Amino acid sequence: EAQVTQNPRYLITVTGKKLTVTCSQNMNHEYMSWYRQDPGLGLRQIYYSMNVEVTDKGDVPEGYKVSRKEKRNFPLILESPSPNQTSLYFCASSLSWQKASTDTQYFGPGTRLTVL
């Protein structure tokens, strides 16, 4: 089954404790992206990757890191989480950046992160 998987689905952590949210897709997609969803703000892009070893900042990259060492995986790293990073996080993938901007992105089920 074609899908985007994220782990963990739920995470409660404390300020300053490094964490990684994994994202994996099995569709051989070139383009991958991370978003956060907050009430009243919709989805805001954190980072995106147009291909392996190519990453770029989105609208809200502060406090986050990503890497794209292989095509299928795009982990999101929070080196020193803070309470303002409490949010619902989505990973997404698409055949290409062109497809992502005009057509379909496939989203994972989301990771609900709480930073105390």
Next chain:
Amino acid sequence: DQQVKQNSPSLSVQEGRISILNCDYTNSMFDYFLWYKKYPAEGPTFLISISSIKDKNEDGRFTVFLNKSAKHLSLHIVPSQPGDSAVYFCAASGKDSNYQLIWGAGTKLIIKP
């Protein structure tokens, strides 16, 4: 400063009637506009899109209308069904956003039986 705005947080419609979801934008340079649908505890799923060179795009029960002069787009669902109850996000992309999607805050659609 939100470039894509969905001013109605929620909308309630009777089953079988037309649902109209609205979206306004401020950047006239957007090239594409997309609608996504999201159920609770799931990621958004793509619904329909429209290029800025068109004013209408239809896919089954879903039609998107684009009014460039008013910087306004709308999603029409006819007839509305219970399974349409979800949050609907409008998004836009263009050269100014480096072709990355800029999203609205979403409208929660409730279809009443």
